[in-house]
Amino acid sequence: MFEECPTLLSRGFVSTRGALVLAGCLLLAGCRQDMHQAPRYDPLEASDFFTDGRASRPLVAGTVARGQLRDDDALYLGKTNGLLVTEFPVTVTAALMARGRERYDVFCAPCHGRTGVGNGMVVQRGFKQPPSYLDPRLVQQPVGYVYDVVTNGFGAMPDYASQIPVLDRWAITAYVRALQVAGHAAVADIPADHRADLGRNPGAGESAAPAAHH
Numbered sequence: 001m002f003e004e005c006p007t008l009l010s011r012g013f014v015s016t017r018g019a020l021v022l023a024g025c026l027l028l029a030g031c032r033q034d035m036h037q038a039p040r041y042d043p044l045e046a047s048d049f050f051t052d053g054r055a056s057r058p059l060v061a062g063t064v065a066r067g068q069l070r071d072d073d074a075l076y077l078g079k080t081n082g083l084l085v086t087e088f089p090v091t092v093t094a095a096l097m098a099r100g101r102e103r104y105d106v107f108c109a110p111c112h113g114r115t116g117v118g119n120g121m122v123v124q125r126g127f128k129q130p131p132s133y134l135d136p137r138l139v140q141q142p143v144g145y146v147y148d149v150v151t152n153g154f155g156a157m158p159d160y161a162s163q164i165p166v167l168d169r170w171a172i173t174a175y176v177r178a179l180q181v182a183g184h185a186a187v188a189d190i191p192a193d194h195r196a197d198l199g200r201n202p203g204a205g206e207s208a209a210p211a212a213h214h
């Protein structure tokens, strides 16, 4: 009889532990479910908490989010008192120009071509052909013009305000200016110590036949 006690005890212990383990698993499963369905709203989800039924709250009238004041019209609009700026609101450096070239090749060259004459691949595939940047009408525009076209779009061209940040838009504008100068330049305009680079520029003549590259 005494010999059976340890066995009974251990059996009882085992089943108690088993029940605990089972309960623990159920509890853990419950926690896991909570993490998967966190009590938060998805963007623009409906809510019956607010009287207007929207979970996303409108901006409080008369407030500006930190860092979004945009009180510099020349920089953000490319205009002062409603007139296009005639001078860059940023300092044009070699770094800005290099950034402009890189961004131009990403966002503009597909339609306008690497040299800006309007023969990009999208145009070769049938999109409306834009005017060449070398068109005198465009060369004579103030610098704010290109920034304005990129920011607000123009005719068949969509705007790029949401895709290209303000400083990049100015960098691109500077590079378009450079394309316009380059397109009308003579050999004499090139500083003597750089004339030997003619023809070595990796960007030279590329846009004539982009299809030939691939």
Ligand code: HEC
Residues within 6 Å of the ligand: 104, 107, 108, 109, 110, 111, 112, 122, 127, 128, 129, 130, 131, 138, 145, 146, 149, 150, 154, 155, 156, 157, 158, 160, 164, 172, 173, 176
């Ligand atoms: C999807 C093709 C496309 C892309 C990409 C594009 N453009 Fe254009 N762009 C056009 C077309 C088409 C026009 C002519 C629109 C019209 O006259 O209806 C145009 C016109 C222009 C003009 C001249 C507006 C005028 O007064 O005639 C400028 C300047 C210009 N684009 C700059 C840019 C810059 C800078 C970029 C890159 C940020 C860019 N575009 C990207 C298609 C494009």
